[in-house]
Amino acid sequence: MSRLRALSFDLDYTLWSLDQVIERAESRVHDFLLQHYPVVGERYSPELVLRERQRVLEAAPDIAHDLGEIRLRTFRRITDAAGAPAIAARQAMRIFMAGRNDVQLYDETQPLLDALHGRYTLIALTNGNADVHRIGIGHYFAASILASDVGAAKPAAPMFQAAIRTANVAAAEMLHIGDDPETDVFGAAQAGIGAVWLNREGMPWPDRLPRVPYVEIRTLSQLPEIIQSPAGAFGRSAS
CATH class of the missing domain: 3.40.50.1000 (HAD superfamily/HAD-like)
Structure with a gap:
């Protein structure tokens, strides 16, 4: 060599x-949504968000390598479906990334x-x-x-x-x-x-x-x- x-x-x-890191980050996002956008948080539990994330990946397998984009599209999907403003998805992403890096x-x-x-x-x-x-x-x-x-x-x-x-x-x-x-x-x-x-x-x-x-x-x-x-x-x- x-x-x-x-x-x-x-x-x-x-x-x-990474044990429990992602789960804690997702929980922080859910708490944030319940507090600031209850129409989203009450409709989508972390388990349901995970299902939506899988649907995003199934619809766009070409982004399988980009975990951040998958996550952001998931947040956009659930906030749009619940009628929350566009900024909600970006805020949720910031909350998630803070937890993901903790x-x-x-x-x-x-x-x-x-x-x-x-x-x-x-x-x-x-x-x-x-x-x-x-x-x-x-x-x-x-x-x-x-x-x-x-x-x-x-x-x-x-x-x-x-x-x-x-x-x-x-x-x-x-x-x-x-x-x-x-x-x-x-x-x-x-x-x-x-x-x-x-x-x-x-x-x-x-x-x-x-x-x-x-x-x-x-x-x-x-x-x-x-x-x-x-x-x-x-x-x-x-x-």
């Missing part, structure tokens, strides 16, 4: 837990970013719509690339190619770290990028996926040792 110059990180469940970093996340910042070009690479600046870690990253920016979601190659271009490195000089074996590990390996699987629960490699080269870790605190390992380490499939 060439000299490592850049690292790309998945976000949700890699740098922080996350708790894993204990090892900030110490790791402190150690890596300045030594490597760091890129945030996510299929979601988290804002690393609102979360308070944006200064660590040279860029944050969302699937909505690229027009495709991981494991599609354009996401990883965008990271390579943004970091201005060769594929062999980049390493991607993420928790999902398909979108992160398989996707990165297919794009020629070294892959690290953050497998916190020690799950087996999915049978449905072809085996690809990767290194497995259980916690982010193991990453510095992996980075300093011999050049051939990323050419092996970890067991």
Whole structure:
């Protein structure tokens, strides 16, 4: 492997837990609608909003990679149906995004970013719509690339190619770290990028996926040792 110059990180469940985050954000939106637009809040429970979100996606599968647009169209759909003013959907989206970015970093996340910042070009690479600046870690990253920016979601190659271009490195000089074996590990390996699987629960490699080269870790605190390992380490499939 060439000299490592850049690292790309998945976000949700890699740098922080997403447990209950989306549910709390949706609950905040419902409370807001009940208070300010009761005609909407009383008509649409969070469960019904979820059904409307699915209808939006079914009607426009071409935006499946853009979670923010799906969410906004859903809010427009329910507010329009209830006869609320157009501004209600935009307000609901702001409430949702505030809650969506109210996350708790894993204990090892900030110490790791402190150690890596300045030594490597760091890129945030996510299929979601988290804002690393609102979360308070944006200064660590040279860029944050969302699937909505690229027009495709991981494991599609354009996401990883965008990271390579943004970091201005060769594929062999980049390493991607993420928790999902398909979108992160398989996707990165297919794009020629070294892959690290953050497998916190020690799950087996999915049978449905072809085996690809990767290194497995259980916690982010193991990453510095992996980075300093011999050049051939990323050419092996970890067991």
